[in-house]
Amino acid sequence: MKISRRKFVQAGAAATAVALAGCDKIPEFLAAAFRQKPTCDGPFHAPSSDAIDAISHALNRLTFGACPHDYARVSRLAPEPQEAAAAFIEEQLAPEKIEDAYCAKLVRRFETLAQPFGEMFEFQEKLLLSELQRSTLLRACVSERQLYEVMVQFWTDHFNIDPSKGDCKWLKTSDDRDVIRRHALGKFPELLRASALSPAMLWYLDGRVNRKSNDEEKPNENYARELLELHTLGVHGGYTNQDVVEVARCLTGWTVRGTRQSRFQIGKVEFKPNRHDFGRKVVLGVEIPAGGGAEDLDRVLEIVQLHPQTAKYIATKLCRRFIDDDPPPSAVEVVAGAFLQSSGDIRETLRALFATHEFQNTRGNRFKRPFHFVVSALRAVDAETTADLNQIDFLVRMGHAPFNYPTPDGYPEEAAPWLGTLLWRWNFAVALTEGRVEGAKFDFDALKGKFGGDETLMAHFLGRKPTEEETEAYRESGNGLALLLASPAFQKF
Amino acid sequence: MIKSTPLAAFNGNGDDQRALVVIFLRGGADGLTLLPPFEDDEYHRARPSLGISKKIALSLGGNVGLHPQLRELQDIYKDGALAIVPACGSEDDTRSHFEAQDLMEHGGLVGGGWLARFLRNREDVHSSALAAVAISRDLPEVLRGSPSVAVMQSLDEFSLGKGSEKLASQLEKLYGAQTDALGQAGLGTLKELRRIEKLRATKYTPEHGAEYPNDYFGRGLTQIARLIKARVGLQAASLDLHGWDSHFAQTTLIEPLMQRLAKGLFGFYRDMGKAMETTTVVVMTEFGRTIRENSAFGTDHGHGGVMFVVGGGVRGGRVFGEWGALQTNILEFSSDVPVNANYRNILAPILLKHGADEKKMGDIFPAFDLQPTNIYG
Numbered sequence: 001m002k003i004s005r006r007k008f009v010q011a012g013a014a015a016t017a018v019a020l021a022g023c024d025k026i027p028e029f030l031a032a033a034f035r036q037k038p039t040c041d042g043p044f045h046a047p048s049s050d051a052i053d054a055i056s057h058a059l060n061r062l063t064f065g066a067c068p069h070d071y072a073r074v075s076r077l078a079p080e081p082q083e084a085a086a087a088f089i090e091e092q093l094a095p096e097k098i099e100d101a102y103c104a105k106l107v108r109r110f111e112t113l114a115q116p117f118g119e120m121f122e123f124q125e126k127l128l129l130s131e132l133q134r135s136t137l138l139r140a141c142v143s144e145r146q147l148y149e150v151m152v153q154f155w156t157d158h159f160n161i162d163p164s165k166g167d168c169k170w171l172k173t174s175d176d177r178d179v180i181r182r183h184a185l186g187k188f189p190e191l192l193r194a195s196a197l198s199p200a201m202l203w204y205l206d207g208r209v210n211r212k213s214n215d216e217e218k219p220n221e222n223y224a225r226e227l228l229e230l231h232t233l234g235v236h237g238g239y240t241n242q243d244v245v246e247v248a249r250c251l252t253g254w255t256v257r258g259t260r261q262s263r264f265q266i267g268k269v270e271f272k273p274n275r276h277d278f279g280r281k282v283v284l285g286v287e288i289p290a291g292g293g294a295e296d297l298d299r300v301l302e303i304v305q306l307h308p309q310t311a312k313y314i315a316t317k318l319c320r321r322f323i324d325d326d327p328p329p330s331a332v333e334v335v336a337g338a339f340l341q342s343s344g345d346i347r348e349t350l351r352a353l354f355a356t357h358e359f360q361n362t363r364g365n366r367f368k369r370p371f372h373f374v375v376s377a378l379r380a381v382d383a384e385t386t387a388d389l390n391q392i393d394f395l396v397r398m399g400h401a402p403f404n405y406p407t408p409d410g411y412p413e414e415a416a417p418w419l420g421t422l423l424w425r426w427n428f429a430v431a432l433t434e435g436r437v438e439g440a441k442f443d444f445d446a447l448k449g450k451f452g453g454d455e456t457l458m459a460h461f462l463g464r465k466p467t468e469e470e471t472e473a474y475r476e477s478g479n480g481l482a483l484l485l486a487s488p489a490f491q492k493f
Numbered sequence: 494m495i496k497s498t499p500l501a502a503f504n505g506n507g508d509d510q511r512a513l514v515v516i517f518l519r520g521g522a523d524g525l526t527l528l529p530p531f532e533d534d535e536y537h538r539a540r541p542s543l544g545i546s547k548k549i550a551l552s553l554g555g556n557v558g559l560h561p562q563l564r565e566l567q568d569i570y571k572d573g574a575l576a577i578v579p580a581c582g583s584e585d586d587t588r589s590h591f592e593a594q595d596l597m598e599h600g601g602l603v604g605g606g607w608l609a610r611f612l613r614n615r616e617d618v619h620s621s622a623l624a625a626v627a628i629s630r631d632l633p634e635v636l637r638g639s640p641s642v643a644v645m646q647s648l649d650e651f652s653l654g655k656g657s658e659k660l661a662s663q664l665e666k667l668y669g670a671q672t673d674a675l676g677q678a679g680l681g682t683l684k685e686l687r688r689i690e691k692l693r694a695t696k697y698t699p700e701h702g703a704e705y706p707n708d709y710f711g712r713g714l715t716q717i718a719r720l721i722k723a724r725v726g727l728q729a730a731s732l733d734l735h736g737w738d739s740h741f742a743q744t745t746l747i748e749p750l751m752q753r754l755a756k757g758l759f760g761f762y763r764d765m766g767k768a769m770e771t772t773t774v775v776v777m778t779e780f781g782r783t784i785r786e787n788s789a790f791g792t793d794h795g796h797g798g799v800m801f802v803v804g805g806g807v808r809g810g811r812v813f814g815e816w817g818a819l820q821t822n823i824l825e826f827s828s829d830v831p832v833n834a835n836y837r838n839i840l841a842p843i844l845l846k847h848g849a850d851e852k853k854m855g856d857i858f859p860a861f862d863l864q865p866t867n868i869y870g
Contacts, residue, residue, distance in 0.1 A: 162604025164595070164637055204604065367675065396632050397622075399641035406605020406613075406638030419678040421641055423622035423651070423685060426664070430654045469670060473663040478656050483663055488671050488679060 044451050045072040046459035052363040056463035058085035060364070060493040061322055062092050062354075063146035065376025068447060068460060089354050092147035093347050095185060103143040106386075110135045117174045121259065121266055125169035129403060130389060132163070132173055136402040137395075138387035140375045151184040151346070153371070154321060156402075157410030159195045159231060161204045163403050167258050171200035171267060172403065188314065188344030189305040192231065196223075196297060199256045199267045205408060208255040210248060212277035219277070224248035226408045232304040234313030243284055249277040250288060250296035306344055311336040317413070318353055323362050325414045331358040364463070366493050367415035370398035373425055376493070377432060377485050380461050381442040388439030394431075398424045422491075429485035444481050454480075462489045511805065511847045512721045514761075514774040515608060515635060515731045517598075518754070520590065520738030522778040523792055524799035524830065525816070526747065527563065528579055532556040535819045539785040543743055543792070553577075557812060562751035565759035569803060573810040574762065574769065576868050580797040580816050580833035582780055588794040590738070593779035597836060598634035600858045605638030607837075607857055608729050611844050612639045614853045621726025622685060628713035628732045635731055648716065651689045661686065685725055692723050703763030706756045710734050714761040721765070721772060728847070737778065741789035762803060773805030773843055781830050784819050797830035800839055805846060807868050813839075814866075834866060841865040 047056045055074050059066040077087035091098065107113065110131040112123050120128065140149050159180065163172040175198045183191035195201050202208040205223035213219060224247035228239045253276030257268045271294040280290040284307070288299045304310055315335035319327030331353070338352030339345075353359055368376060374395060378385055385391070395401040398421040405411050412418075431437050433444070451457040458466040458474060461484045466474070470487065477483035484490060529545035530536050533556075537544045550558030551567045557579065559567050569575040587593050600607035612625055625639045628646060636642045645651075653660055661683060668679025697719055705711035713732045720727045734754060739746045758774065765772055781798030797816075803809070814834050837858045842865040845851060854863060 162638070164599065164634065165604035166602055168604070393644065397641060397643055399639065401632075404632075404637060406603070406609060415674070417640060419674060420622055420624070420682075422678055422682040424641065426653060426682070426686075427651065430652075430657070430660070434654060469667065473667050476659060477663040478659040479654070482654075482660055486660070486664055487667050488675055491675060 044068045044456070044460065045075060046451060046456045047071060047464050048459065050465050052463045054081040054085040054360070055088070057360070057363045058088050060463055061359070061366075062089060062150065063379075064140045064149065064372055065379040065493075066460070066463070067379045068382050068450065071460065089351075092145070093185070093351060095145035095148040098144045100144045103139060103145075106138055106142060107135050112173060113177065115173075117178075117267060118265070120170045120173055123170070125163075128170060128173050129163055130392070132176060133392050133402045134387040134389065136176075137371075137375070137391060138385065140371070141378050141383070141385050141387065147350075148185055151350075152181055154318075155180050155184050155191065157405070157413070158317065159191075159201070160405055160408050160410035161198075161200050161403075162406045163200075164406075165204055167203050167256070167267070168200050170259070171198075171203060174198075174267075175200035183346075185346050185350075188339070188346060189301065191346075192305050193298075193301055195231070196227070196251075196301065197254070197269055199269055202254060202256045202269060203258070207251060208258070210252050210254065211272075211275035212249070212252045219245070219248040219252050221245065221248040224251060227300075228304065230408055230410075232313065233307060233309040234316070237307075237309035237313060239284060246281045246283045247300055249279070249281050250283065250292075250300045252277045253293070254297065306340060308336070308340065311339040315339055315349070315353075318349065319358075320413050322353055323356075323359050324365060325367075328358045328362075331356045364489075364492050367418060368491055368493050369411065369413070369418055370395060370400035370421050370425065371402065372493070373491065374398075374428060376490070377429065378440055378442075380485075381432070381444060381481070382447060383432075383440045383442040385441075386439040390438035391440065394424065394428045394437070397427075425491070426482075426486040429482045430479070432485065433479055433482045458484060461485075462487075463493075510724070510726060510728055511771045511773070512717075512727050513608070513611075513729050513805075513843065513847050514717055514772065515729070516758075516774060516776045517594070517633070517635070517731070517733045518737050518750075518776065518778040519594065519733050519735045520778075521593075521780045521782055521794055522737040522798060523739060523743065523747065524579060524581075524778075524781040524797065525784065525792075526743070527560055527751065528557050528577060528799050528812075528816075529560060530557050530579075530816045530819070533816070533819055535821060536784070539819070539821045541786070542790050543786045553812060555812060557816065560751055562748050563755040565755040566801070569759060569762055570810055574804050574807070575809045576802040576807045577812045578800040578802070578834050578839055578866070578868075579812065579814055580830055581777075581800040581814075581836055581839065582797045582832040582834075583836055584832065586796065588780070590779060590794075595634055597777070597779050599637075600837060600840075601860055603859055606633070606635035607840065608635045608731070609638035609642075610857045611847070611849055612636075612729055614850060614856065615728065615848065621728075622682065623689075623720060623725045624728045626717065626720060626727055626730045628716055628730065633731050633733070636729070639729075645716075646713075648689060648693045648719070651686070652693065653686065688723050688725055692719055699760065699764040701763050701766050703760045704756075705760035705764070706753055708753060708757075710753050710757045711760060714757050715764075718761055718764050721768060739782070739791050740787070740793060741791040743786070743791040746791075758801075758803060765804070769804040770806060773807065773847065774801075774803040775840065775843060776801040776803075777836060784821050784830060795829040797832040800834075800836065802839065802843065802868060805843065808870065813868060835861075835864075837861055838864050838866045839868065842868055 047053055059070055074084050074088045078084040112128050112131045113135055143149050161168055161172055163169050179194040179198045205226055206220045207223040210220040211217060221244050225244045229235050233239055253272050255270055255272055257266050259266055273293055276293055278291055281288045283300055283303050286303050315332045316327050318335055319331050323331055334356050335349055335353045339349045342348035392401055448457055474480045474483050529550050531547040531550050545560060549561050551561060552558050583597050585596050598606050622641060623643050625636055625642045627633050627636050627642055627644045629644055632644050665683055668676050705715050717730045736750055777800050778798045780796055782792035782795040786792055841854055841863050
């Protein structure tokens with residue numbers, strides 16, 4: 001980050017003032033002077049080959065789209081493109097080491113995100129949802145920890161919760177922060193356990209009303225089923241309906257204090273022994289002895305979290321996201337192996353995935369989902385964005401607004417469900433060029449200048465040199481930027 | 494390569510599309526005023542000022558009538574295209590607008606809207622950007638979770654901008670050169686776009702001498718009619734009519750609303766003409782109101798309300814069910830109309846008629862023992 005002379009002097013003055021005052025906390029307004037949007041000064045480098053090279057490919061797959069300075073920055077990490085890409089991957093696998101002050105500053109304005117859990121209920125549901133949506137969009141656009149944001153989205157879909165159900169309205173914000181974001185690049189068993197005991201998940205999949213059989217009620221199998229079908233083994237994972245029943249029995253007794261039922265400690269997760277089935281259970285052939293109470297939950301998680309089928313299922317989903325809609329079985333096998341070897345360490349698993357030749361050589365084939373498209377457009381033009389609700393509206397029309405998916409399976413990853421969104425993407429592209437996307441500011445002419453020419457500019461957007469057809473289309477379209485953003489190549493990554 | 498899937502052709506062939514229009518009367522519309530049971534003495538005793546007498550009610554041939562401000566609805570009824578369901582509502586007893594609307598739009602305690610789930614279960618829903626249209630500023634709950642929703646207030650929101658013909662033709666070249674499903678999707682989308690551009694460019698004249706009221710509601714219905722007729726693949730539309738929460742001075746408050754509702758629906762019905770055979774309009778509200786009027790010449794939040802179904806082959810000219818004996822001496826629920834017909838049992842047959850898979854009805858209306866009312870037989 002370049003620091004101007006003025007700022008350097010200011011910093012010196014500030015530091016002196018602080019030292020003299022004996023205060024160990026730099027006042028916010030002074031600190032803010034340091035946290036500017038990382039300046040992107042040209043001249044920029046763009047990819048120069050006809051096909052997507054290793055650097056473009058890594059940027060495509062690990063981020064929500066390249067910013068103008070990204071290609072040059074990554075190129076400088078090592079002399080050869082292959083090594084530079086590898087260095088970039090390593091960097092992204094350690095997000096805690098990546099400086100991200102600008103993003104943190106922007107996200108701070110969404111005050112509900114940082115509220116203590118119990119305070120959430122004081123806020124209007126619409127506000128909670130809009131701040132969650134906007135901050136998610138904003139982070140994807142400006143965070144330097146791009147792979148982390150990509151994985152946050154991955155796990156959000158994997159452990160999907162629709163906030164519009166019941167108390168989830170007030171609970172999803174905490175789930176996003178304390179379950180998904182805490183463990184997105186952590187360890188799968190920890191992520192799974194956090195999700196199982198998340199108040200939002202207990203509400204969403206009815207775990208909170210799961211109680212032992214008596215004359216009037218039977219256990220509620222909803223969460224048990226989705227735990228096996230969607231979160232761990234997968235629908236072809238080889239579990240039976242009896243397994244679902246047994247898992248449900250294990251999880252009886254866990255509940256959440258709801259807004260309509262309680263006046264105190266709303267949202268608190270509790271285990272009620274009088275609702276728990278203490279009998280003996282058998283899950284996937286493993287016996288869970290009678291007499292277990294709250295620990296039955298841990299017994300179940302131990303059985304499923306690192307099950308070979310779970311490894312295969314998670315590996316398949318990851319390979320779908322990072323390689324191809326039809327994940328190559330050879331890659332899935334490698335990734336599943338790494339998952340098991342590392343006891344579900346997500347970073348190790350991804351490291352193994354990125355090292356496969358399938359990952360490295362399958363380029364430009366995936367179709368961007370609408371969120372990815374919108375973010376990649378904003379990043380490509382280096383927009384300063386405040387993630388206004390207007391931008392969320394565009395995503396609503398494309399059917400991909402964050403936290404809007406109603407069923408537990410989460411937004412689909414394959415291309416087919418999204419092919420009908422082209423009209424709205426083109427609409428967005430034109431609106432962006434006409435300044436009608438509220439809260440997004442950019443200077444296309446300046447950008448062109450920094451790239452020093454149309455062909456380099458186009459290469460930046462497409463990740464490779466443009467074809468003759470694309471160059472002609474750009475010239476003849478009357479709106480080059482809209483054409484680029486609406487073009488088939490920009491829909492892919 | 495992006496793989497093809499069995500999608501309906503991207504030509505927006507509206508010939509195969511049935512369209513479902515959901516109109517939500519927000520605020521809790523008073524069913525006993527819309528459909529007065531003028532023969533019921535208890536009704537008149539409970540509503541000394543608000544009661545509608547047999548003399549002024551519009552006759553439906555039975556012991557209930559329509560409020561005089563709903564004259565145009567009587568015409569549709571006589572045409573055999575309007576079915577009415579009294580004592581219709583939800584099983585929950587919340588009197589909160591927000592909660593009741595949410596529950597009814599979601600179809601119970603579930604995430605996302607029932608209309609969205611219906612669309613999601615349709616195989617061909619991904620083929621059109623305009624499969625679901627909400628004439629609204631925000632995404633209505635009933636469509637939350639729909640694969641894509643055009644939340645719009647005017648067709649102008651679809652434009653690719655001035656001079657966009659050049660852009661469109663260049664996109665056509667680029668997408669035409671793609672050999673996978675993306676290319677197909679692009680070309681289909683351009684067709685859709687050209688249809689909409691044509692719509693925007695021409696001033697719309699309603700057919701068959703239909704007239705829409707010149708207000709938000711009338712304009713919204715006009716947009717929906719245009720889109721259906723343009724065959725851009727619209728399968729579901731939603732539109733709200735606000736203001737029904739008549740706690741005081743009910744007559745003054747809702748008579749204009751009733752007029753707008755009736756005139757708007759009639760304009761739509763006339764304009765659509767033959768297309769009404771494949772178009773269903775459902776009018777619903779989150780709850781009805783108290784039987785007894787209050788001291789401010791209004792009514793308060795109640796339970797059972799009224800539902801209307803227009804077109805789509807419904808067996809119209811019929812009232813399905815009855816208000817029943819109105820009992821105002823029950824201490825619990827402070828004098829409410831009971832719910833004899835759960836709203837899902839009216840919506841389910843409509844969705845089936847609109848192509849929902851019978852096996853998927855449990856997904857669309859989960860945790861409910863559906864007993865569909867036969868409104869088509």
